[in-house]
Amino acid sequence: MKKYIIIFIGTFSLFTNCGSKENAEIPINPPGEDKETVDLLWNQGVKKKNYTHMNSHDRGRQPSLCAVSDLSELIPGKPSNVNETYACLEGGSIAATDRSAPSVHLVSINCDGHEYIYDYPNSTRKTGFAFNPKRENPDDPIEFQFVNLASGYTNADSLKYLREVGLVFSNWGKSNTGNWAFKRDFTIGEFDKDIQLKFFAKLDHVNKPNANNNIYITCDLRYVFWNGNQKVRADLVGVLVYENLANPSNPDPVYWKSSSNVGSDPSERWFIRGARTQVPQLTSEWKEITINFNKFIEMLPDPPAGVSYDDAVISGFDLYSSMRGQDVVFSVKDVRLVGYKPTNK
Incomplete structure (x- = not known):
């Protein structure tokens, strides 16, 4: 199960060219109405030190770095029957x-554990990764700096490797049989598809020596359609909040999409270009980013026959950088996932 979490992320990100030339229509938000706000995460805002490092490579799951993991603060009321x-x-x-x-995983993909940079930015190393969590006051959100450096490799194969660094919140399966990141099983339908990811972020450093390679930072919402206890389809909608692409003038709002299976599960996976769909993009200054996932979920194909969005259980979301042979560093804090539930529903 834990291995599947990491491989799933790397699998959908292996494709870095837009396969869609269709003119997708972006739905507008529905008129305002009274709604109940629901915090979906146990560790809303990531104010608790409750995270572990998870490392994966093409060769499979790799040992984690305990030195950069911290489970010193427990989540009040969090179920404890998972070991x-x-x-x-x-x-x-x-x-x-x-x-x-843990409530959240700090994730590295195709990075060797011995490449962790403990003293960034003072280190002179040209390759490696880091998370750099810090918090000035106990009640403040934890700030993570995600360091992803790959331009310094000299081997051609190393420069072609996809490398990803970021964080993952996972709620695997109906009945929460895996990780306790979410307070319970939530479905897309109970919020009338009105689910918002909010966080503060800034771009710290970019180095792009190869103009033909892409760099992007994305926020991916994952959900699974269930028919009883049977998985019907596993979907992902990713929204890019930073892109430094080989073809930046492409007007298509869909960066990439796929209808191929993930493992044995049918899947719809779409990456949406936030710069083309009114989503604020990261800059060198701190800013709050809000992604209204409802308008992007509606871009994907309709639910499979026999099920609806009321059967679509949210399985997690990811926030990470992805690139080959480049450098990108960005900072994130106060990550919140909020559902807006119509009071008249």
């Missing part, structure tokens, strides 16, 4: 003292 432990690169394992899974 997940993580093998450490340094030896041994790490697990929460209440024997529960």
Whole structure:
């Protein structure tokens, strides 16, 4: 299960060219109405030190870095009947003292554990990754700096490797059988598809020596349509909040899409270019980014026959950088996932 989490992320990101030339229509938001706001995450705002590192490579799941993991603050009321432990690169394992899974994973894809940069930006290293979590006051959101450096590789194969660094909130399956990032199983339909991701972010550094390679930072919402206990389709809608692309003038709002299976599961996966769809983009200054996922979910194909959005359980969301042979560093804090529930529903 834990291996599947990481491989799934890397799988949908392996494609960096837009396969769609269709003119997708962006739906507008519905008229305002009274709505109840619901925080979907246990660790809303990521104010608790409750995260672990998860590392994956083309060769499979790699040991985590316990030195950059922190489960020192437990989530009040969090279920504790899941016992997940993580093998450490340094030896041994790490697990929460209440024997529960962490609220969020700090993720590196195709990065070797020994390449972690503990002293960025003071280090002179040209390759590696880092997360750099920090918090001035106990009640403040934790600020993460996601460092993803790959321009310094000299081997051609290393320069072609896809590398991703970011964070992942996962709620695997109906009945929460995996990770306890979400308060419970939430469906798309119960919020009338009005779900918003909010966070503060800034772009710290970009180095693009190869103009033919892309760099992007994306926010991906994942959900699974269930018919009883049977998975029907696993969907993903990703919205780019930064892009430094080989073809920046392309007006198509759809960056890439696929209807191919993920493992044995039918899937619809779409990446939407935020710069073409009124989503604020990262700059060198802190700003709050809000992504209204409802208007992007409606761009994907309709629910499969026999099910509806009321059967679409949210399985997680990801926020990460993706690139080959480039450098990108960005900072994120106060990550919130909010559902707006019509009071008359």
